[in-house]
Amino acid sequence: MKSAADAFVEFAQVGKSYDGHTLAVEDFSLRIPQGEFVTLLGPSGCGKTTCLKMLAGFEHPTAGEIFLKGQPVGQIRAHKRNIGVVFQQYALFPHMTVAENLAFPLQARRVPAQQVAASVARALDMVQLSDFADRLPGQMSGGQQQRAAIARALVFEPDIVLMDEPLGALDRRLREEMQYEIRRLQQRLGVTMLYVTHDQGEAMAMSDRVAVMSEGRIQQIASPEVLYEEPERVFVATFIGENNLLDGRVVEWDAASCRVDVGDGAGKPAIVQAFPVAVDGADQPTKLAIRPERVALNPPSGSYSNVFDAKVLDMIFMGDHLRLHTEVLGRAPFIVKIPNIVGHGAVLPGDTVQLGWLVTDCRALDATGSASAYSAAPEQDRVPIATSTETAPARG
Amino acid sequence: MAAGKASVSRPRTRVNALMLTLPLVAFIAVTFVAPLISMMARGVYDPTVADIMPETIAALQSWDRQGLPPEEVYAAAARELTLAREERTIGRLATRLNRQAAGTRSVITRTGRALNRGAEPPWSESLPEIHEAWGEPEVWETLLLTGDRFTADYYLNAVDLQRTVDGDIVRQPETRRVYVDLFIRTIGVSLSVTLLCLAIGYPLAGFIAHAPPRRARLLLTLVLLPFWTSLLVRTTSWIVLLQQQGVINDILVWAGLVPDTERLTLVYNMTGTLVAMTHVLLPFMVLPLYSVMSGIPGVQMQAAASLGATWPRAFLRVYLPQSMPGVGAGCLLVFILAIGYYITPALVGGQSGQLISNLIAYHIQTSLNWGLGAALGTILFAAVVLLFVFYDRVLGLDRMKLGA
Numbered sequence: 001m002k003s004a005a006d007a008f009v010e011f012a013q014v015g016k017s018y019d020g021h022t023l024a025v026e027d028f029s030l031r032i033p034q035g036e037f038v039t040l041l042g043p044s045g046c047g048k049t050t051c052l053k054m055l056a057g058f059e060h061p062t063a064g065e066i067f068l069k070g071q072p073v074g075q076i077r078a079h080k081r082n083i084g085v086v087f088q089q090y091a092l093f094p095h096m097t098v099a100e101n102l103a104f105p106l107q108a109r110r111v112p113a114q115q116v117a118a119s120v121a122r123a124l125d126m127v128q129l130s131d132f133a134d135r136l137p138g139q140m141s142g143g144q145q146q147r148a149a150i151a152r153a154l155v156f157e158p159d160i161v162l163m164d165e166p167l168g169a170l171d172r173r174l175r176e177e178m179q180y181e182i183r184r185l186q187q188r189l190g191v192t193m194l195y196v197t198h199d200q201g202e203a204m205a206m207s208d209r210v211a212v213m214s215e216g217r218i219q220q221i222a223s224p225e226v227l228y229e230e231p232e233r234v235f236v237a238t239f240i241g242e243n244n245l246l247d248g249r250v251v252e253w254d255a256a257s258c259r260v261d262v263g264d265g266a267g268k269p270a271i272v273q274a275f276p277v278a279v280d281g282a283d284q285p286t287k288l289a290i291r292p293e294r295v296a297l298n299p300p301s302g303s304y305s306n307v308f309d310a311k312v313l314d315m316i317f318m319g320d321h322l323r324l325h326t327e328v329l330g331r332a333p334f335i336v337k338i339p340n341i342v343g344h345g346a347v348l349p350g351d352t353v354q355l356g357w358l359v360t361d362c363r364a365l366d367a368t369g370s371a372s373a374y375s376a377a378p379e380q381d382r383v384p385i386a387t388s389t390e391t392a393p394a395r396g
Numbered sequence: 397m398a399a400g401k402a403s404v405s406r407p408r409t410r411v412n413a414l415m416l417t418l419p420l421v422a423f424i425a426v427t428f429v430a431p432l433i434s435m436m437a438r439g440v441y442d443p444t445v446a447d448i449m450p451e452t453i454a455a456l457q458s459w460d461r462q463g464l465p466p467e468e469v470y471a472a473a474a475r476e477l478t479l480a481r482e483e484r485t486i487g488r489l490a491t492r493l494n495r496q497a498a499g500t501r502s503v504i505t506r507t508g509r510a511l512n513r514g515a516e517p518p519w520s521e522s523l524p525e526i527h528e529a530w531g532e533p534e535v536w537e538t539l540l541l542t543g544d545r546f547t548a549d550y551y552l553n554a555v556d557l558q559r560t561v562d563g564d565i566v567r568q569p570e571t572r573r574v575y576v577d578l579f580i581r582t583i584g585v586s587l588s589v590t591l592l593c594l595a596i597g598y599p600l601a602g603f604i605a606h607a608p609p610r611r612a613r614l615l616l617t618l619v620l621l622p623f624w625t626s627l628l629v630r631t632t633s634w635i636v637l638l639q640q641q642g643v644i645n646d647i648l649v650w651a652g653l654v655p656d657t658e659r660l661t662l663v664y665n666m667t668g669t670l671v672a673m674t675h676v677l678l679p680f681m682v683l684p685l686y687s688v689m690s691g692i693p694g695v696q697m698q699a700a701a702s703l704g705a706t707w708p709r710a711f712l713r714v715y716l717p718q719s720m721p722g723v724g725a726g727c728l729l730v731f732i733l734a735i736g737y738y739i740t741p742a743l744v745g746g747q748s749g750q751l752i753s754n755l756i757a758y759h760i761q762t763s764l765n766w767g768l769g770a771a772l773g774t775i776l777f778a779a780v781v782l783l784f785v786f787y788d789r790v791l792g793l794d795r796m797k798l799g800a
Contacts, residue, residue: 056698056702057701057702058698058701058702077701078698078701078702079700079701079702079703079704079705079706079707079710080704081702082704083702084702084703085698085699085702087695087698087699089693089695091693091695091696091698091699093696093699093700093713093714093718094718095717095718104700104703104705104713105703105704105705108703108704108705108706108709109704152703153702153703156703156704
């Protein structure tokens with residue numbers, strides 16, 4: 001095992017299997033420095049909640065080791081780990097008032113009664129629930145219950161706070177409000193946070209770093225900006241935001257750029273210049289990922305390395321942008337987003353246009369992973385809002 | 397228009413709905429409420445003596461109870477006893493008087509026979525000649541005591557008290573004190589059975605409630621299985637298991653824990669009653685507990701652990717309080733059923749394992765002392781109602797959950 005001195009929490013090659021042969025979590029390694037907000041993002045069934053439960057002590061890894069403050073936690077029971085957990089269904093104790101709920105972890109730690117009262121009052125004030133101290137959880141709204149649950153997970157000053165889809169049961173507006181509130185609290189208190197969600201918007205809005213998970217493995221871990229701008233795998237490219245995918249084969253390769261043939265193999269080759277991410281030589285299969293908003297419509301000649309004729313199939317007016325369904329290089333639909341600004345140019349279905357994109361906006365990724373990897377996973381909760389458009393070669 | 401129509405049709409629907417429940421209400425009134433009231437009335441209303449010997453009782457009212465009553469009382473008694481013998485009601489009279497004062501039966505029947513053969517006035521001399529008891533004041537006092545149509549005697553008797561001719565209420569002679577001890581024993585057995593059911597049922601219900609669905613279904617079926625078996629079969633199979641030559645004793649002897657000569661007496665005593673009743677009543681504890689416990693999310697205990705609570709603390713502060721409605725319902729149900737339990741103690745209770753309901757049955761079926769049976773039954777009924785009211789005050793019936 002490598003040293004975990006600088007990491008506050010470390011997962012080292014952790015694996016978990018419930019039935020002995022299928023792995024819920026596989027080779028999971030993650031280091032979280034103190035004070036960082038890390039989110040595990042992935043579709044349901046990808047193992048993110050299992051990781052959380054293993055850290056909290058509700059489940060035990062079948063491989064690897066988890067370290068908290070440099071100490072392995074394998075032998076430490078859940079109630080001794082000093083970890084705050086916020087559950088999706090709040091898990092407030094329904095027979096206790098909010099104040100009693102908050103006092104519970106302090107009483108379990110044998111904190112003197114006077115101090116308990118002061119800490120509870122402070123924690124309630126922190127989440128603006130001071131007027132609700134004597135309410136039972138059942139007498140409060142979902143948002144208030146969630147704030148109480150968060151206060152309860154923070155009141156005993158845990159080393160780290162884990163949140164398992166805490167906003168899943170709230171409506172959209174409240175969810176956005178709470179995202180901001182949780183982030184603000186975390187920054188104010190400087191507490192280390194491990195957050196689990198399937199909602200990419202939530203992950204992007206709150207986290208210092210996001211670990212995108214699929215099928216028990218981390219696909220990529222990076223800051224939200226990097227994840228969006230520089231996805232390293234097709235799964236990430238399609239799970240975070242929207243991407244057009246073009247299947248192809250590398251023709252020429254060097255470290256800064258590569259030429260990829262995206263033709264259907266039968267006709268003449270169609271060469272696209274791309275930025276090599278997951279390819280390292282010629283003749284490799286690849287998928288090219290191009291963000292719809294990075295495609296220029298009728299670009300001035302010479303400004304883009306990739307310029308292709310395209311046919312507009314459909315145009316959807318979205319308010320702040322126009323959404324074009326086009327056919328390019330024999331693939332459809334190839335999505336293009338045009339901001340609704342002065343002079344965006346009128347486009348009608350049936351028009352032939354030119355589409356252009358930069359080499360750096362066209363990332364040559366692995367050919368194996370695909371968006372279907374997660375849509376095939378068992379669905380328990382809502383699939384992320386992200387729409388992935390994978391354009392297969394048009395037949396015939 | 398629409399509103400007007402609705403307001404017209406609503407009372408009619410309500411009337412129709414009430415009409416639909418009418419057969420049920422009538423059925424309950426005829427088969428449950430009426431017998432209950434008539435039975436309870438028997439405990440306080442007994443017109444036997446007042447109907448058969450009205451003139452004697454009336455004449456006795458003027459008796460100063462110094463010495464013996466005057467001749468007119470003797471005359472009325474002789475006349476009415478003769479009539480009673482002819483109308484064959486003298487047996488009932490004798491039984492009723494004998495309950496008040498043991499030994500009075502022979503006084504009445506012998507006098508009836510003698511009067512039938514023929515006897516002459518003055519009755520104050522001939523009656524004591526027939527039976528010397530007529531020469532003592534006690535028999536007249538007995539008549540006076542039983543002469544009221546409305547009597548508290550049965551209720552007093554049911555709590556081992558009696559009324560003297562002076563109107564004082566005193567305890568029964570020691571040999572006749574039965575019922576208070578029996579009530580205490582019944583309550584003790586019911587409490588023990590309730591606690592045993594709770595001790596066995598609580599962990600069982602918890603295990604079922606938090607088991608994976610398939611296993612939970614199987615276990616729940618096993619708990620319910622006894623419900624589908626005849627009560628008699630279940631009880632008698634306990635005899636097979638518990639008797640001295642039974643399975644359990646055989647195993648204990650075989651294992652060398654008990655010498656063959658000192659096989660344990662497990663049935664036909666209190667042990668048998670406790671074991672069999674606990675088994676029979678267990679589902680009534682498990683089902684309400686299960687229904688409440690399956691509503692407690694497993695994540696509650698995880699949350700308690702994550703907040704630093706040890707398992708015992710999490711159980712006592714988080715799980716137990718949330719399962720209390722089930723505990724209350726289960727205990728109330730089992731206790732109420734146990735307090736009136738009849739068949740099981742009758743079959744496996746032997747002498748020492750009999751409960752109050754066995755004596756009620758005895759008085760209703762064998763001794764035909766319906767008044768006393770009614771009094772005992774009403775006291776039992778009142779105890780259950782009291783318990784219900786108490787439960788409602790302390791825990792609240794609305795919080796009770798009986799089924800899923």
